[in-house]
Amino acid sequence: MSLGDFVAFVGYLGMLAWPMIAIGWVANLIQRGAASMKRINEIMKVPPEIAQPERSRMPQEIRGEIVFKSVSFGYEKSEILREINLHIKPGQTVAIVGRTGSGKTTLVNLLTRLFDPTFGTVLIDGIPTTEWDLEKLRAEIGMVPQDAFLFSTTVERNIAFGRGNARREEVEKVSGIAQIDKDVADFVNGYETRVGERGLTLSGGQKGRVTLARALIRDPRILILDDALAAVDTHTEEEILN
Numbered sequence: 001m002s003l004g005d006f007v008a009f010v011g012y013l014g015m016l017a018w019p020m021i022a023i024g025w026v027a028n029l030i031q032r033g034a035a036s037m038k039r040i041n042e043i044m045k046v047p048p049e050i051a052q053p054e055r056s057r058m059p060q061e062i063r064g065e066i067v068f069k070s071v072s073f074g075y076e077k078s079e080i081l082r083e084i085n086l087h088i089k090p091g092q093t094v095a096i097v098g099r100t101g102s103g104k105t106t107l108v109n110l111l112t113r114l115f116d117p118t119f120g121t122v123l124i125d126g127i128p129t130t131e132w133d134l135e136k137l138r139a140e141i142g143m144v145p146q147d148a149f150l151f152s153t154t155v156e157r158n159i160a161f162g163r164g165n166a167r168r169e170e171v172e173k174v175s176g177i178a179q180i181d182k183d184v185a186d187f188v189n190g191y192e193t194r195v196g197e198r199g200l201t202l203s204g205g206q207k208g209r210v211t212l213a214r215a216l217i218r219d220p221r222i223l224i225l226d227d228a229l230a231a232v233d234t235h236t237e238e239e240i241l242n
């Protein structure tokens with residue numbers, strides 16, 4: 001072996017060192033990725049309990065009649081709702097009153113099929129909710145949840161979230177109804193104001209009214225306010241209800 005060959009050999013050896021380290025590194029990453037993927041797949045494979053019906057039925061035009069037929073429900077063993085019978089006519093406004101933990105939120109969750117009743121049927125426009133197309137059912141129901149959830153983006157996008165393609169005028173219109181427009185006008189950046197993580201930079205009442213505006217922008221046939229006005233003063237509450 002000439003001296004030149006030897007120098008070249010050592011040089012090549014040096015060049016090989018890094019790729020060899022990299023191979024070990026990549027192999028390690030692939031192994032870890034595969035292990036994570038296996039765990040994710042386990043969860044993804046679980047079929048959802050609330051499933052889209054195989055053959056869905058829908059009324060021609062949604063009126064918004066709600067019937068609870070001897071509905072009972074319990075989360076695990078204990079029964080929360082027993083033999084609930086309700087008939088709400090289209091256009092009717094109903095208030096459900098009960099002490100905390102009595103099952104008001106549970107009752108409205110049955111309507112949107114977050115859970116299915118243990119016994120009995122929930123019917124909307126005469127069709128059991130279990131036979132409705134799941135997506136259409138939820139599209140018809142505007143829900144203002146008890147714990148308002150806002151995204152870390154602008155006020156406008158938080159409101160328009162209810163309907164992806166909503167224009168600014170529509171956002172302003174529903175904001176007027178939800179009485180959040182005056183608050184927004186006071187913000188330095190108006191509708192472009194960024195809301196902190198989970199609505200951190202808004203007051204409880206403002207959060208509630210932004211979520212109300214979000215529900216209203218979809219113009220739902222059925223509107224559910226789950227304690228949505230709890231954090232709003234009585235004067236503002238009356239203005240909203242009017």
Ligand SMILES: Nc1ncnc2c1ncn2[C@@H]1O[C@H](COP(=O)(O)OP(=O)(O)OP(=O)(O)O)[C@@H](O)[C@H]1O
Binds near residue numbers: 076080103104146227
């Ligand atoms: N996901 C759940 N899993 C198990 N139990 C639950 C669940 N959600 C609520 N519960 C229980 O069901 C009962 C009714 O709760 P629900 O949230 O419907 O009450 P509520 O009438 O809305 O009360 P509040 O006025 O405080 O909002 C409570 O006793 C609660 O502990």
Ligand SMILES: [Mg+2]
Binds near residue numbers: 104106226227
């Ligand atoms: Mg509740």
